Amino acid sequence: MARIIAIVNQKGGVGKTTTTINLAAWLSDFGQRVLVVDFDPQGNASSGLGVDYKNISKGVYEVLIDENTKIHEAIRSFKPNFHILPATPDLAGATVDLVEKENREFKLAQNLVEVNDLYDYILIDNPPSLGLLTINGLVAADEVLIPVQCEYYALEGLSQLLNTIGLIKEHLKPELKILGAVMTMYDSRNKLSNDVFNELYKFFPEKIFRSVIPRNVRVAEAPSHGLPIKDYDPQSVGANAYKRLAQEILVSQLVTKNK
Numbered sequence: 001m002a003r004i005i006a007i008v009n010q011k012g013g014v015g016k017t018t019t020t021i022n023l024a025a026w027l028s029d030f031g032q033r034v035l036v037v038d039f040d041p042q043g044n045a046s047s048g049l050g051v052d053y054k055n056i057s058k059g060v061y062e063v064l065i066d067e068n069t070k071i072h073e074a075i076r077s078f079k080p081n082f083h084i085l086p087a088t089p090d091l092a093g094a095t096v097d098l099v100e101k102e103n104r105e106f107k108l109a110q111n112l113v114e115v116n117d118l119y120d121y122i123l124i125d126n127p128p129s130l131g132l133l134t135i136n137g138l139v140a141a142d143e144v145l146i147p148v149q150c151e152y153y154a155l156e157g158l159s160q161l162l163n164t165i166g167l168i169k170e171h172l173k174p175e176l177k178i179l180g181a182v183m184t185m186y187d188s189r190n191k192l193s194n195d196v197f198n199e200l201y202k203f204f205p206e207k208i209f210r211s212v213i214p215r216n217v218r219v220a221e222a223p224s225h226g227l228p229i230k231d232y233d234p235q236s237v238g239a240n241a242y243k244r245l246a247q248e249i250l251v252s253q254l255v256t257k258n259k
C-alpha cells in the first residue's frame, strides 16, 4: 500500500510544487516507486517533469470527471519507478463539474485506490486554495506536508489551514495526519528566517522537519529544463537539502510502522 502525502498550503509560491517534484525524485532514487499527482490547474508539477499539457489528451481532470477514463490511461512515466499523473488547464473547471456529483470530495481518493499497490509513495501537489480540489487531495491522503516559505507573512493563513484539516478529519477522513511542516527558501543572511522558525514551532511542535530548504537559484532553474534538482545539479545545496528531507520522510515511516 502506498503512503499518500498531500503537499498543501493555500498560499501560492511557497514551494509546494518544488517540494513535490524534488521529494519525489529523491524517494525514487532511494528505490521507492513514486507517483506524483499534479492537482493544480497551473500544471507546474507536470511541466517541471517535462510534460507539456498540449501533448496530452488525458490528465487528472478526465480521470476525475469522466467515468470511462481509467487512471492508468493518464499516468506517464518520468523514469521507470517515477510516474506522473499530469494536469491540464481543464482542471480549473473540475470544481464546477464536481459540485453536481455524488461523493464529490472522494473522487481523487476513489481513483487512487486503483493504483495504490503499484507505488510506495503517492505525492499530491495541490493548488493554492482550500477549495474542492484541495479537499479531494486531503481526503485522498494519509498525511499532510506543509511547506512554509521563510518570509514575513509565512504564518498567515496557517490557522485556517489547520482548521480545514481539522474539519476534514472530523467529517471526511478521520485517519488524516499532519506529517509536518518544511521550511522553504531559507536565507541565512536574513534574520527573519529564524523568527519564522520560532513562530512556526508554536504551530507544529515536534513536527518541523530538520531539513530546511535554502533559497537556491539552481532549484528555481531546474523546472525550465523539465528536471528535478537532483538531475539538474546534483551537487547543489538545494539538491542536498531535498535529499535530507526525503531521508527524514523515509525514516518517519519506519517510526510510524514500529509504533
Ligand SMILES: Nc1ncnc2c1ncn2[C@@H]1O[C@H](COP(=O)(O)OP(=O)(O)O)[C@@H](O)[C@H]1O
Residues within 6 Å of the ligand: 011, 012, 013, 014, 015, 016, 017, 018, 019, 044, 128, 184, 185, 186, 213, 214, 215, 216, 217, 219, 220, 221, 223, 238
Ligand atoms: N529553494 C528555492 N530556492 C529558490 N527558488 C525557489 C525555491 N523553492 C521554490 N522556488 C521558486 O519559487 C517559486 C514558487 O515555488 P513553487 O514550488 O512553484 O510554489 P507553489 O507550488 O507553492 O506555488 C518558483 O518560481 C520556484 O522555482
Ligand SMILES: [Mg+2]
Residues within 6 Å of the ligand: 016, 017, 018, 040, 044, 126
Ligand atoms: Mg504549485
